[in-house]
Every structure is written in C-alpha cells, then in structure tokens.
Amino acid sequence: MLLTDKEYQRMSEEYNKVKYRCPRCKDHFVIIPAWVDRNLCDNCGMYVYKDKKTEFKYKMKEKLLRGK
Numbered sequence: 287m288l289l290t291d292k293e294y295q296r297m298s299e300e301y302n303k304v305k306y307r308c309p310r311c312k313d314h315f316v317i318i319p320a321w322v323d324r325n326l327c328d329n330c331g332m333y334v335y336k337d338k339k340t341e342f343k344y345k346m347k348e349k350l351l352r353g354k
C-alpha cells in the first residue's frame with residue numbers, strides 16, 4: 287500500500303503530536319500514545335511524561351509510597 291503525498295503529510299502531522307523529547311537525551315524522541323501518561327526512553331531508561339502536571343502527580347505518588 288503506497289501513500290499519496292497528502293496522506294503521508296497528514297500521517298506525519300499526527301505522528302508529531304505524540305512525540306515527546308527526552309529531557310536527559312535531548313535529541314531522542316519518545317512516542318507516547320493518547321491512552322498512556324508516561325513512557326520509558328529507549329535510549330537512557332528515564333521516564334518521559336506528557337506534561338508537567340502528570341509528572342508531578344507520578345512523582346508525588348512515588349514519594350508518598352516511599353514514606354510508608
């Protein structure tokens with residue numbers, strides 16, 4: 287199945303919406319689907335979050351579990 291230029295452009299735009307840059311690697315991108323909040327970087331093993339709110343939520347939950 288070959289894609290037309292218009293289909294390829296649309297697919298590329300949608301793909302760019304779910305790519306997030308790894309904060310440690312800087313040049314490596316991680317794909318995070320809509321139904322997932324975070325994903326591991328294949329390059330360094332660090333979690334990459336969709337946004338700061340989600341990152342805060344997971345880190346606070348982790349700190350609360352460690353404290354008990």
